[in-house]
Amino acid sequence: MARLIKGRGAVSSPAPRFEPRYSAPEDDGWYAEPPPDSVATSVLPESARRIISRNDSPDIGFTQSINPYRGCEHGCIYCYARPSHAYLGLSPGLDFETKLYFKEQAAERLMDELSKPRYVARPIMLGANTDPYQPVEKRLRVTRSILEVLEKCRHPVAIVTKGALIERDLDILAPMARQNLVSVMVSLTTLDADLKRCLEPRAASPLARLGAIRRLHEAGVPVGTLVAPVIPALTDHELERLLEAAAEAGARCAGYVVLRLPHELKDLFRDWLAAHYPERAQHVMSRLHSIRGGRDNDPAFGSRMSGSGVDAALLRRRFELAARRLGLDSRRGIDLDCSRFQPPCVPGPQIALGL
Numbered sequence: 258m259a260r261l262i263k264g265r266g267a268v269s270s271p272a273p274r275f276e277p278r279y280s281a282p283e284d285d286g287w288y289a290e291p292p293p294d295s296v297a298t299s300v301l302p303e304s305a306r307r308i309i310s311r312n313d314s315p316d317i318g319f320t321q322s323i324n325p326y327r328g329c330e331h332g333c334i335y336c337y338a339r340p341s342h343a344y345l346g347l348s349p350g351l352d353f354e355t356k357l358y359f360k361e362q363a364a365e366r367l368m369d370e371l372s373k374p375r376y377v378a379r380p381i382m383l384g385a386n387t388d389p390y391q392p393v394e395k396r397l398r399v400t401r402s403i404l405e406v407l408e409k410c411r412h413p414v415a416i417v418t419k420g421a422l423i424e425r426d427l428d429i430l431a432p433m434a435r436q437n438l439v440s441v442m443v444s445l446t447t448l449d450a451d452l453k454r455c456l457e458p459r460a461a462s463p464l465a466r467l468g469a470i471r472r473l474h475e476a477g478v479p480v481g482t483l484v485a486p487v488i489p490a491l492t493d494h495e496l497e498r499l500l501e502a503a504a505e506a507g508a509r510c511a512g513y514v515v516l517r518l519p520h521e522l523k524d525l526f527r528d529w530l531a532a533h534y535p536e537r538a539q540h541v542m543s544r545l546h547s548i549r550g551g552r553d554n555d556p557a558f559g560s561r562m563s564g565s566g567v568d569a570a571l572l573r574r575r576f577e578l579a580a581r582r583l584g585l586d587s588r589r590g591i592d593l594d595c596s597r598f599q600p601p602c603v604p605g606p607q608i609a610l611g612l
Contacts, residue, residue, distance in 0.1 A: 261532060262295060262296055262351070263295050264295065264332070264458050264459060265296060265332050265351060265354060265355070265458060266331075266332030266333055266334040266354060266455070266456070266457065266458050266529070267332070267334060267350040267351045267353070267354065267525055267528075267529070268528050268529055268532045269350050269351075269524070269525060269528040270348040270350035270351045270352060271348060271349065271350055271521050271524055271525065272348065273342065273343030273344075273345075273346060273347060273348055273349065273521070274340070274343050274520060274521060275343055275344070275346070276343075276346065296351060296355050297355070298330055298354075298355050298356075298357060298393070299355065299356055299357065300357045300358070300359060300393055300397070301356075301357070301358050301359075302358070302359060302361040303327060303358040303359065303360055303361060304361050304362075305360055305361075305366060306366070307366065307370060308323055308360055308363055308366040308367050308370065309321050309322070309323055309367070309370050309381065310322050310323070310324065310385075314558065317385070319379075319380055319381075319382040319385070319415060320379055321379050321380070321381045321382065322381060322382040322383070322385040322386070323360075323363075323367070323381055323382070323383055323403060324360075324383075324384075324385065324386045324387055324389075325359060325360050325363060325383070325389050325394070325399040325400045325403060326357055326358065326359050326360070326387050326388075326389070326391060326393070326394075326399070327341070327342070327345070327357065327358040327359075327387065328342060328352075328353050328354065328355075328356055328357040328358060328387060329353065329354060329357070329387040329388050329391050330354055330355075330357060330391045330392050330393060330459050331354070331388055331391050331392075331419065331420075331457055331458075331459050331460040332354040332457065332458045332459050332460075333419075333446075333456065333457040333460060334455075334456060334457070334525060334526060334529045335456070335457075335486050335488065335516055335522075335526060336353070336387075336522075337517045337519060337522065338353075338386045338387050339353045339521065339522050339525065340519055340520035340521050340522055341386065342356075343520070343521065345358075348521075349520070349521040349522065349525065350521070350525055354459075357393060359393070359397050359399050360399060363399050363402055363403055364402040364403060364405065364406050367403055367406045367407075368406055368601045371406070371410055371412065371600055371601055372600050372601050372602070376600065378412055378413070378595045378598035379413075379595060380413040380414065380415050380593045380595070381407065381412065381413070381414050381415070382414075382415050382416075382417070383400065383403065383404075383414060383415070383416045383417070383418075384416055384417035384418050385417065388418055388419060388420055388460075389403075389416065389418060389420075390418045390419075390420030390421075390422040390423050391420060391459075392420075392422075392459060394420070394422055395422055395425075400426075401425070401426055401429070404426055404429045404430070405429065406601070407433075407438075408429050408432065408433055408438075409601065410598060410599055410600065410601050411436065411438060411597040411598055411599050412438070412598050413437075413438045413439070413593035413594060413595055413598075414433070414438065414439050414593075415439070415440050415441075415442070415593065416439070416440070416441045416442070417441075417442045417444060417483060418441070418442075418443060418444065419443065419444040419445075419446075419457070419460045419461060419466060420460065420461055421461040421465040421466060421468065421469045422461075423441065423443075423469055423473070424469055424472050424473075427472070427473070427476050427478070430473070430476070430478045431476045431477055431478060434476070434477050434478040434479060435477065436594065436597055437592075437593055437594040438593060438594060438597065439478060439479070439593070440478075440479045440480070440481070440593060441473055441478055441479070441480045441481070442480070442481050442482065442483045442510075442512070443466050443469055443470050443473075443480060443481075443482055443483070443503075443508075444466075444482070444483045444484075444485050445463065445466060445467075445482050445483070445484055445485075445499045445502075445503060446484070446485065446486065446488075446492060447463065447492050447495055447499075448463045448495060448498060448499065448502065449463075449495070450462060450463065452491075452492070455529075455533050463502075467502055467503065467506045468506075470482065470503060470506040470507055470508055471506040471507050473507070474506065474507025474508070474509075475507070479509055480507060480508055480509065481503075481508045481509055481510035481511055481512070481585070481586070482499070482500070482503035482508045482510075482511050482512075483511070483512050483513070483514065484496060484499050484500065484511065484512070484513040484514075484576075485512075485513060485514040486514050486515060486516040486517065487513050487514065487515050487516065487572065488516045488541065488545075489515075489516070489541060489544030489545050489547075489548060489568070490537060490540050490541045490544045491534070491537070491541055493544075493572065496513065496572070496575055496576060496579065497575065497579045500576075500579045500580060500583055500585060501579075501583060503585075504583040504584065504585055508585060509585065509586060510585055510586035510587070511576075511580050511583075511585040511586070511587060512587065513563070513572075513576050514562050514563070515548055515549075515562065515563055515564045515569065515572070516545060517554055517555075517561060517562075518545075518553040518554045519554045519556065522554075523553040523554065527542070530542070544568065547566055547567075547568045548564035548565070548566060548568050548569045548572075549564060549565075550565055550566065
């Protein structure tokens with residue numbers, strides 16, 4: 258059942274796909290307390306023996322990533338990471354944005370992995386799944402603790418975020434940038450403040466994100482923009498304006514990703530459309546299907562990020578022309594220097610002789 262909750266993106270909470278049973282409210286005619294108009298965020302620690310995740314996907318330009326958090330308080334209804342909450346037995350709907358987990362002792366675990374004799378330095382991506390600069394980072398500082406380790410070890414790192422909180426860490430990022438050890442992509446979805454408030458309710462405003470691009474650029478940090486996701490019949494008309502605004506703020510490169518609706522996300526997004534844009538819901542889904550081969554989601558490598566067909570080709574051409582006109586590198590990233598890496602010295606059980 259769809260229900261608008263102030264400050265939250267999801268309007269429904271489908272059962273996770275691995276649960277053998279589910280429950281639904283039923284009105285038996287007796288008095289019932291009205292549902293709350295807000296839901297508090299809970300944050301719990303998550304212990305992990307390893308913190309670096311690895312992948313071999315040909316669609317993304319990195320092989321290593323760190324996700325400081327599970328779940329994301331930004332509440333973006335389109336987030337492709339929502340279905341991952343099902344692995345915890347939680348709903349990809351409201352649970353994803355209200356029941357968060359942070360990596361306990363993240364810095365210590367990272368030092369352990371970087372100190373292994375067989376470790377080979379390759380850029381680590383922060384923000385591949387959930388945003389490393391979501392609101393709880395201001396208090397928990399997990400992302401900052403990871404950056405402190407990477408700076409000390411001169412390890413390259415790439416960051417994707419829609420959180421203006423990244424400006425807090427310019428004291429780390431600027432020195433790393435001078436050694437070609439960091440690049441940042443700031444995600445932009447829309448310049449429409451009203452649309453942003455219901456599409457990604459607790460993310461930074463469009464103006465704040467453009468301000469972050471500007472301040473990163475002024476501090477010498479290589480920064481670009483990722484227009485993501487492009488939502489047909491809802492945000493696709495803004496593509497050129499978003500790229501222009503980012504370039505004016507100092508972005509050096511750009512990329513885009515078309516909306517993806519894997520697993521439970523397809524129902525969550527439909528519920529959101531019906532609640533906020535009922536008059537165009539059918540048109541949005543029809544346009545999306547034209548890019549996704551008649552389906553809600555296309556998981557195939559090579560097309561899952563940008564789509565296929567005539568509409569996808571037109572969108573790609575629009576992006577290429579705008580990026581070329583604005584002088585934006587469309588490779589979506591900056592080559593980082595891995596040769597500076599210095600493994601951390603982790604104390605072991607053997608006593609140093611001091612010779």
